[in-house]
Amino acid sequence: MTSLELKPINKTGKFYRSFVVFTILSVYLLILAGGIVRSTGSGMGCPDWPKCFGMWIPPTDASQLPADYQTIFGAKLKGEVEFNAVKTWIEYANRLLGALTGLFILVATIASVRYLRKDAVVFYCTLSSLLLTGFQGWLGSKVVSSELSPSMVTLHMLLAIVIVFVLLYAMARSYAGVVRDQETPNKPLLNRLVVLIVGLTLTQILLGTQVREAMDEVIMKMGYNTRDAWVSQLGLKFYIHRSFSALILLLHLGLGYIVLKNHPAGSLIYKMTMAIIGSVVVEIATGITLAYLGVPALAQPIHLTLAVVAVGLQFVLLLAINSDRVFKHSVRHQLQDVLN
Numbered sequence: 001m002t003s004l005e006l007k008p009i010n011k012t013g014k015f016y017r018s019f020v021v022f023t024i025l026s027v028y029l030l031i032l033a034g035g036i037v038r039s040t041g042s043g044m045g046c047p048d049w050p051k052c053f054g055m056w057i058p059p060t061d062a063s064q065l066p067a068d069y070q071t072i073f074g075a076k077l078k079g080e081v082e083f084n085a086v087k088t089w090i091e092y093a094n095r096l097l098g099a100l101t102g103l104f105i106l107v108a109t110i111a112s113v114r115y116l117r118k119d120a121v122v123f124y125c126t127l128s129s130l131l132l133t134g135f136q137g138w139l140g141s142k143v144v145s146s147e148l149s150p151s152m153v154t155l156h157m158l159l160a161i162v163i164v165f166v167l168l169y170a171m172a173r174s175y176a177g178v179v180r181d182q183e184t185p186n187k188p189l190l191n192r193l194v195v196l197i198v199g200l201t202l203t204q205i206l207l208g209t210q211v212r213e214a215m216d217e218v219i220m221k222m223g224y225n226t227r228d229a230w231v232s233q234l235g236l237k238f239y240i241h242r243s244f245s246a247l248i249l250l251l252h253l254g255l256g257y258i259v260l261k262n263h264p265a266g267s268l269i270y271k272m273t274m275a276i277i278g279s280v281v282v283e284i285a286t287g288i289t290l291a292y293l294g295v296p297a298l299a300q301p302i303h304l305t306l307a308v309v310a311v312g313l314q315f316v317l318l319l320a321i322n323s324d325r326v327f328k329h330s331v332r333h334q335l336q337d338v339l340n
C-alpha cells in the first residue's frame, strides 16, 4: 500500500472528475435511446441526416410535409417512407441526445487540458473519446444511408463500447490521489479471471449482435406484428448465445466466491463484484424474457444497455484490481513535486 498521503491533483480536476462521470452516464443513456429506436422500429423515423424530413425540428403531423414527401424522401432511400410522428420524434430525440453527448465529451476534453502536466494520459484518452465520437456520428449517418445494414449497426455498437472504455480509463486515472490504491488479495488469479470474463462478455455481446441481425432479418420477412413467432425463426445463433450465458454466469459465480472469501464487504472490489453479478443475472433474466415472452419491446433496450453496463463495470473492476498500476504516475509526480 502507498504510504504517502496523496493530495488531489488540483481543484480543476474536481470538475473534470464529476463531469466525466456525468458524460459516461450520458453515453449509456444514448445507448439506451438507440435501443428504444430499434425496439420501436423508429430507425427510419427520420429518412435523412442530419436533418429530419429536411427540417431541423421535424413535423408533428403529415400535413406539415409537402404532398409528395414520399416521393422526395423515398427516392433518397430507395424505399417506402410513411410519416409516423411518434417514430420520427423518437429518432429525433435520439439524435438530440447524441448531439448533447458529443457536447459533453467536448467539454470534458477541454476540462482535461489541466491534466496535461500531471497526467497527459487523461487528456489524450478524453481527446480520443471525442474523436471516436465524431467518427461514431459519421458512422451513424452511414447506418441511415445504408438502410440499417447489419454490419454497420454492429460496428456502431462496438465503437460505443470502445468509447465507454476509453472514458472509464480516463476517469479512473483522474482519481489518482483522490482514491487510495488498495492491496488486492489473490491479485494474479483475480486478474486472469476478470480478463477472461471481460473477453467472454465482449464475445457474448458480439454473439448477441449476431442474434439481433438474425432478428432483423426475421422482422423484415415476418413484419412487426408477429413478435411471438420471431425467436423460433432465429436458428443456431440464438442457441449459441443462450448457452454461452451459462458459461458467463458460472465464471461470475466463481468470481463472487473468490471475492466473498478474500475481500471485506465494504471494499470497492467487493461492491463492484456484487454489482457486476447483479447486472449479469438481470441481463440473463431479460434475455429469457425476450426469448420466451414474445420479445417485449421494453426488454430489448434493457437487454442491450445492461450488456454494456455489465462489461463497463467489469472493466472498472479490472482497473480497481490494478489500482497500483493505474495510479503509479500520481505517486511519481507527487514525489517529483516533493523533490523540487
Ligand code: HEM
Binding pocket: 035, 038, 157, 201, 204, 205, 206, 207, 208, 209, 211, 212, 213, 215, 216, 231, 241, 242, 245, 248, 280, 283, 284, 285, 286, 287, 288, 290, 291, 300, 303, 304, 307
Ligand atoms: C451474459 C448474458 C448475455 C449478454 C451479455 C447478452 C447480450 C446481448 C446483446 C448485446 C444483444 C444485442 C442487442 C441489440 O443489439 O439490440 C443480445 C440480443 C439478444 N439476446 Fe442476449 N445476452 C445475454 C444473455 C441472453 C440470454 C440468456 C438469452 C435468452 C435465453 C438472450 C437472448 C437474446 C435475444 C433473443 C436477443 C435478440 C434481441 C433483439 O433482437 O432485440 N440473451 N444479447
